[in-house]
Amino acid sequence: MDSSHQHNYKLNKTEKKFLRKQIKAKHTLLRHEGIETVSYATQNLVVANGGLGNGVSRRQLLPVLEKCGLVEALLMPPNKPYSFARYNTTEESKRAYVTLNGKEIVDDLGQKIILYLNFVEKAQWKEMGPQALPPGLMVIEEIISSEDEKMLLESVDWTEDTDNQNFQKSLKHRRVKHFGYEFHYGSNNVDKDKPLPGGLPDICNSILEKWLKEGYIKHKPDQLTVNQYEPGHGIPAHIDTHSAFEDEIISLSLGSEIVMDFKHPDGVTVPVMLPRRSLLVMTGESRYLWTHGITPRKFDTVQASEAHKSGIITSNLGDLTLNKRGIRTSFTFRKVRQTPCNCSYPLVCDSQRKESPPSFPENDKEASQLEQEHVHQVYEEIARHFSSTRHSPWPLIVEFLEALPSGSIVADIGCGNGKYLGINKELYMMGCDRSQNLVDICREKHFQAFVCDALAVPVRSGSCDACISIAVIHHFATVERRVAALQELVRLLRPGGKALVYVWAMEQEYKKQKSKYLRGNRISQEKKEEINSDASVQGLHVEQMPDMGTQDSVSSVPSINDSQEGGCDSRKVTNSKLPVHTNRTTFHSQDVLVPWHLRGNPNKDKPVEPLGPVGSHDPSPVFHRYYHVFREGELEAACQTLSNVSILQSYYDQGNWCVILQKI
Template structure:
C-alpha cells in the first residue's frame, strides 16, 4: 500500500469506529479476536456465507454477526493470533465482489447482540430432526426409484427452480391444494414402504402417509417460504433429505427466525406450531452456514460453510379429510373460509400466502392502476418532476452510448439527465407516455409483464415505483424477470418499490414528514376504512395519506384537483390506486428467484426498498 492509501484506510477506519460507538456502544481496540468489517454488511449485499468463506482460511470462527440495515459486520475468531493474521493479509487489500472497494478492517472489543442464531433452543416448537434415518444403501435406492419422465399429467415436471414429482395425489401449485377426489394412478413407490414402521421405531409416532412429493434441488435452487395449506394435509409433514445437506429457514410472523441444517439421510418432522404457524423455505444459494459437529453448543462451536450438492427431498404427507381445526387461526385457510363465508373475500396481509387470485389480479390492476393513471395523468405529471438523487446518479454514471430502458417511465422524469446515452421508456399509460414523448423522448406503451424488446439489448434499466402496483407475487416476479431478460450480460438494473416501513432508524420518510402540512390524521383509520370492489368481490383497506402503512395490500386515494388556495370549494373525485407495499427483504428475496442475476446492493431510500442488480456475465 502506498502512503496515501494507508492514510485513506486509517481515515475510514476512524470514521467507522465513531459510527460503531455511536450506534452500538462498542469500542474499537488495538488487539482482539474480533474483527469488524467496516465497509461490508447486509446493506451492501454481502452474505454471511461469503464472509465465512473469506475468513475461514485464517482459523476457527466462533461467530459472524450481520446486522440488518447496516453496512458493517463482525467476525469473531477463536484465537487472537488468527484474527491478527487475517487483519494483516486482508485489511486495505482484498477487493470484495465487484464493488471495487477494498476491505477496511478494525479490531473491536465485542460483538453486538442479534436475534439470529443457530442454537437449537430457537427452533420452532414441534420441530423434530431424526439424524441418520436411513442408510446410504437406502438413500441410493430411493434416489434411483424416482422416474422423472413418466407420471400422469402434471405429476412429474420441472418447476421454475426445481424438479418435482408427485405420488398418491398431485399437489397443485396454482391453488396450493390437492384435489382430494382425484388420486393419481401411481401410489407411493414400494421403496418407501419401510417408512411408517421406521418412523414408529425411531420416534414412537404413528403416521401413515398417502401422498409423496419428491423435489430435486441443484445448488443455487430453493423454494420460497411457505406454510403448507392447512386444509390440504394433516398435522404431520415429514421430509427426508437425500444427497446433500441443506439449511432450511423457518420464520414466524412475530420476527423469530431459525436456520435449521438438514443433514443428508435425516428426517425432519414438522408438527404442531412448526407445521401450522411457521413458514419454511430454502434460500436459493450455493452454500450454507453450518455449525461444525464437534461441539454442538453454538457458544463454543465453530462456523463453517457447507457447499451444496444436488439434494433430493422426499416429503411425506397425509391428505386431510374435511376441514382443518388447528389452534392457529391466523394462518388457517379453513378458519378463514368459516369466517368469511357470508361476507366478501378479504385480503389478510398477516399471512405468508398470496391471496389475490391471478384472474382477479389483472382486472384489479386494470381498474385500479391503469385506468386511474390514465384519468389522473396530467395532474399526476404536474406533481412528478423532482428526480431522486440516487437514481439520477445511477443514470449519470452510465458510459456514453449506453442504452437505458426505463420500465414504467411515466412522464419521463429521468430522461435527459445524461445527454450521452440513448433512453427508451415504456409505460402502460398512454397519457403519461405522451407527456414524455412531447418532451422529445422515445417511448412506447406496454405492460411491464410483457416488455416487447430484443433480449439482451439494454445496458441498463431503471424501474422506479412500478412493481408495487402488481397484485400477486408471481406478477411481481415476472416483472423482475422481464427486466433481467432485456439486460445484456453484465448490465445493471435499479429497482425502487414503496416500503411498508415509512420510518427507519427513527427518521420519518419525506412522505410521512409532509403530513404536518396537510390535515393530520390517525393511521388507525386505515384498518377501519375499506373500499369494496364489487365487480371483483374484493375489498381492501384504504390508506390514509401521509401515515404509516398498516397493511401490505391496499388502496391509496388520489384526489384529482386541489384549489390553488388550498381550500376545496367543491367535491373532488377520488381515485383508488392499488398498491402492494414491500416489507424489508421482500424485494431482495423475490429477486433471488431469478437465476441469472446477482444483487449488487440492497438499500432503503426515503421510504422505498431499492435493489441494484446485475445480469450474470456468462
C-alpha cells in the same frame, strides 16, 4: 508530462479513490449497522466486505488476517457483509490495517472482493436473541443409511414419461414428482377424489413402517412429493394448506444438507440446519403457524465446528462459516386430510376462516382500465408534487448501482423523477416512465428518459448490463401482468446481466416503520409543510423525514399512514371494488387504493389546480393509487416462474420486498 510524473499522478488518483471507498465503507457501517469506527489504533478491526453476507467464508478470510499477526477472535455475524477481527496486540492490528486495506480477495464463487478495514473500540452487532426450535419441530439425524439413501435416489426416474400420471412436473427452479396424490400448485391443494395409481413406492413403504415402529412418526402417510434442488434454488416461505393434510408433515433430506428458515408471524426467524440423511418432523405450531422455506442462494451460513450438525444455527459468531450447497433431493411425506381442519390457529386456517371474495380485477382488460385510472392518470396529475418529495436515494439501491462496472448500460424502468439516473456517473443510464410529466422532469435535469409502458419497453433485447425497477411492479393489477413486467426486465438484460426489483411489503407495521435510513434528521417547520402530504404514504412520522423529502422512486416506503388522523379511511371509491387503505394502519388487503393528498405549491410557476375530491376538513384534492402489496415470498415465487433467471439475493428493506435477479 514525463513517464515518472504520469506514474505519480495515477498512483495519487488510485490512492484518492481507495480513500473515498474506505470512508464510504465507514459511513455505511455507521448508518446501517450502528458500528462506530475510531481514528486511533486499537486491537479490534471491522472488515467491511469481509463477511458471510457477501460470500466470504471463515476459511478464506482467517488465513489472510493471520499473515499480519495472531488473531485472537474472528467474529462473523450471519448474513452481514462485514466481520470483526481482534489481534493479540495493537501493533499487529495496525499492520493489518496498513497491509490489508484495499486488498483484493476472491470469494467462493470466484468473484473479486476488496476489503476495507477500520479500527473499532469493540465488536458490536445487532444480536439475535437466544432461539429455540419452533414448538412441534424435530430433526432426527442419520435416520437412514447411506445405502438406503442411494437406493431412494436411484428409485426416482426423472425422465419424463407422459403415459405415467406420476411423470415429472418441471417447475422453473426445481424438479418435482408426486406419488399417492398430485399436489396442485395453482390451488395449493390435492384432489382427494383422484388418487394417483400405484400409491407410494415400495421402498418408501418399508422405511415408513420402520419409522412408525420406532416412534418417530405417528401416522402412515399416503402422499409423497419428491423435490430436487440445484444449488442457488429454493422454495418460497409457506405453510402447507391446513385443509389438505393432517397434522404431521415429514421431510427426508438426501444428497446434501440445507438450511431451512422457519418464521413466526411476529417476525422471529429461526434458521434450522437439515443434515444429509436427516428427517424433519413438523407437528402442531411448527406445522400450522410457522412458515418454512429455503432461501435461493449457493451458500448457507452454518456452524464451523462438527459439534452442531443439525438444529438451530446458533449466534456463536466465532463458530460461523459458509457452506456450499450441493444437489439436494427431499422426500416430503404427508397424510391427506379427509375432514376440515380444526386446529388451534383459526386466523391462518383455511378451513376455519371465511372465504374471501374473488380477487379484482377479473381479466386483463379490467386490470388495464384499473391501472389507467388509478396509476397512470394519478401520476400525471401529481407528478410535480410527487417529484418534490423524491430526493433521497435509498442506500442499498445506490450500492447496487455503484457496484456495477464502469461503462455499463443500465435501464431504470419506471424511473419517476430520475432520482437514480445520476447516481453513478460512470454508467450509461436511461430511464423510462408511463408519465409524460415525470419524464419531462427527468429531461429538465438533463437525464436520458422517454415515455413507455413497463410491459413493452422499446429497447433491443439483451442490450442492457443491468436494470432497476423500484416500486413499480406493485402497480400492475394481476399476477400475469406482474410476471410479464418481470419478464420484460429480463428480456432487456444481456446474459449475466442483473436486475434489482423493489415492491411494497404487506408485512410492514406502522408502529415499527421508523426507517433506519432517516434516523436523526432534523427538519424545519416550513419544510415539514412542503412534504407533509407525502408522510401520508410513508409509514413515517414527519419528524423522521430527511431534509429533502422521502425515499423512493415511483412510490415510497409503503403507505401505511396519513398525515391527518382519521382522514380518508377505508371507504370505497366510486366504481371501484377495492378498499381504500386506512391511514396509520397495517395493510389488511393485498389489493388496495392508497390516498395521495395533493398539497402545497411545489412548482410556483405552475399553480396546482384542485383536481380531486374536496373534503370539508381538507381542501386539498385526494387521488387514489392502486397497489398490490406483496406477501413474504411472493416476489421470489413470481421470479421463479421465469425460465432464464436465477435469484442472486432476496431481502427486506424498510417496508419493501427486494430481489436481485441474474439472467442465465
